[in-house]
Amino acid sequence: MESIIRLYARWIREGKLPVNSDWNKELGVTFTVQDPCQLVRKSLGDPVAEDLRFVVRSVVGDENFIEMWPNKSNNYCCGGGGGFLQSGYSEERREYGRIKLNQILQTKADYCIAPCHNCHSQIHDLSEHSGAGFPVVHLWTLICLSLGMLGENEREYLGDDLKNVGL
Amino acid sequence: MGESAVLLVEPKQSALVQKVKELLPGDGNLSMCLTCGACSAGCPATGLEGMDPRKFLRLALLGQEDVIRSTPWVWLCTMCRRCVHACPMEVDIPQLVYHCRQSWPREDRPKGIVGSCEQALNTPGNSAMGASSDDFKFVVEDVVEEVREMQPGQENLKAPVDKQGAYYFLNQNSREPVTEPDEMVPLWKILDMVGADWTYSTKGWAAENYCMFLADDEAWETVVRNKAKAVEDLGCKVWLNTE
Numbered sequence: 001m002e003s004i005i006r007l008y009a010r011w012i013r014e015g016k017l018p019v020n021s022d023w024n025k026e027l028g029v030t031f032t033v034q035d036p037c038q039l040v041r042k043s044l045g046d047p048v049a050e051d052l053r054f055v056v057r058s059v060v061g062d063e064n065f066i067e068m069w070p071n072k073s074n075n076y077c078c079g080g081g082g083g084f085l086q087s088g089y090s091e092e093r094r095e096y097g098r099i100k101l102n103q104i105l106q107t108k109a110d111y112c113i114a115p116c117h118n119c120h121s122q123i124h125d126l127s128e129h130s131g132a133g134f135p136v137v138h139l140w141t142l143i144c145l146s147l148g149m150l151g152e153n154e155r156e157y158l159g160d161d162l163k164n165v166g167l
Numbered sequence: 168m169g170e171s172a173v174l175l176v177e178p179k180q181s182a183l184v185q186k187v188k189e190l191l192p193g194d195g196n197l198s199m200c201l202t203c204g205a206c207s208a209g210c211p212a213t214g215l216e217g218m219d220p221r222k223f224l225r226l227a228l229l230g231q232e233d234v235i236r237s238t239p240w241v242w243l244c245t246m247c248r249r250c251v252h253a254c255p256m257e258v259d260i261p262q263l264v265y266h267c268r269q270s271w272p273r274e275d276r277p278k279g280i281v282g283s284c285e286q287a288l289n290t291p292g293n294s295a296m297g298a299s300s301d302d303f304k305f306v307v308e309d310v311v312e313e314v315r316e317m318q319p320g321q322e323n324l325k326a327p328v329d330k331q332g333a334y335y336f337l338n339q340n341s342r343e344p345v346t347e348p349d350e351m352v353p354l355w356k357i358l359d360m361v362g363a364d365w366t367y368s369t370k371g372w373a374a375e376n377y378c379m380f381l382a383d384d385e386a387w388e389t390v391v392r393n394k395a396k397a398v399e400d401l402g403c404k405v406w407l408n409t410e
Binding site (some may be wrong): 001002003005008009011016017022028037039041042044057066069073076077079080081082083086087089092093095096097098100115116117120121138140141143144147149150151153157158 | 191203208212215216239242244245247248249252276277278279280281283285295317318320321333335336340342347350352353354355357358360361362363375377380381405406407408409
């Protein structure tokens with residue numbers, strides 16, 4: 001069993017995935033990253049949270065990454081897991097997610113990276129529903145963007161500021 | 168002089184709590200609670216339904232089984248385990264929540280979760296969105312062909328399905344093939360660039376497992392065994408979890 005996050009980190013270190021953050025040098029778009037509970041606290045722990053940050057920093061640039069607080073194994077659940085998204089308790093789910101939303105807003109980051117499907121759905125919903133409107137992206141989108149190989153139809157979750165980068 | 172607080176519950180023994188203690192190693196430390204509140208202080212579900220982890224556990228330890236078995240709070244806790252992480256005694260409150268979920272008659276559990284589990288059981292891919300394996304394979308092949316034709320540099324992009332002996336068995340969340348298939352492509356490109364030997368499978372391909380959220384142990388086991396067998400049948404070495 002393996003997590004794609006660990007492989008991203010390994011491949012970048014091995015030079016197989018030659019990502020770099022030049023695409024963001026002028027733009028200076030800032031990013032924060034969600035620590036999925038299942039990936040970090042409940043299985044691989046802080047080491048995978050470190051791998052995750054290594055990947056993010058490599059792709060967006062050290063100076064463009066902002067931590068939310070608390071983070072890694074101490075981070076708060078966003079409310080996407082446990083079946084919440086299918087439970088029908090939408091009001092409670094969004095109330096639950098207020099802590100996560102505030103964490104993200106406090107970073108003042110332009111984007112939130114959510115390397116987990118449940119987190120991505122929930123945080124995207126929190127962003128839309130509250131009107132905060134920050135984009136929520138998977139890592140694969142940014143990795144491909146930085147490698148200049150992100151297709152036109154693969155930009156669903158990019159904001160207007162990045163929609164045309166590399167096209 | 169203030170009035171003294173009145174204990175409004177009659178302490179009892181709960182068979183459910185006893186059962187959970189027996190199931191968990193070291194009783195799940197359920198009786199070790201100091202009432203310190205570190206759990207509740209760091210729980211996003213604190214306050215929902217007038218409940219929080221400490222209150223939930225105290226009610227359980229005071230044998231108030233009807234309360235803990237009927238509160239919808241067990242569906243609002245995501246079992247994220249931050250409470251256990253913060254707890255000085257490592258009290259396993261989420262396991263108690265799980266067993267309370269399980270104590271709900273199936274027909275009373277949230278319909279969306281029941282439906283997702285049922286759909287997963289009824290598809291060979293275990294797709295909680297009910298995506299058939301034929302559709303999954305078709306969508307993957309259709310999308311990769313379009314990328315090969317339309318995107319310069321991607322003429323040799325592959326997205327193998329059922330490739331015998333591939334090293335990585337990549338799972339796929341149902342969301343993309345059903346609602347946004349182009350979102351699968353970036354990961355394919357990454358795997359291609361690093362020369363990874365990977366495959367999807369028509370059996371047990373879905374990444375999600377809603378039967379676990381439903382607290383249906385038997386269904387959960389069925390799904391996991393199906394996925395494990397799919398990995399073995401293809402002779403893959405690693406089950407690779409997507410983002």
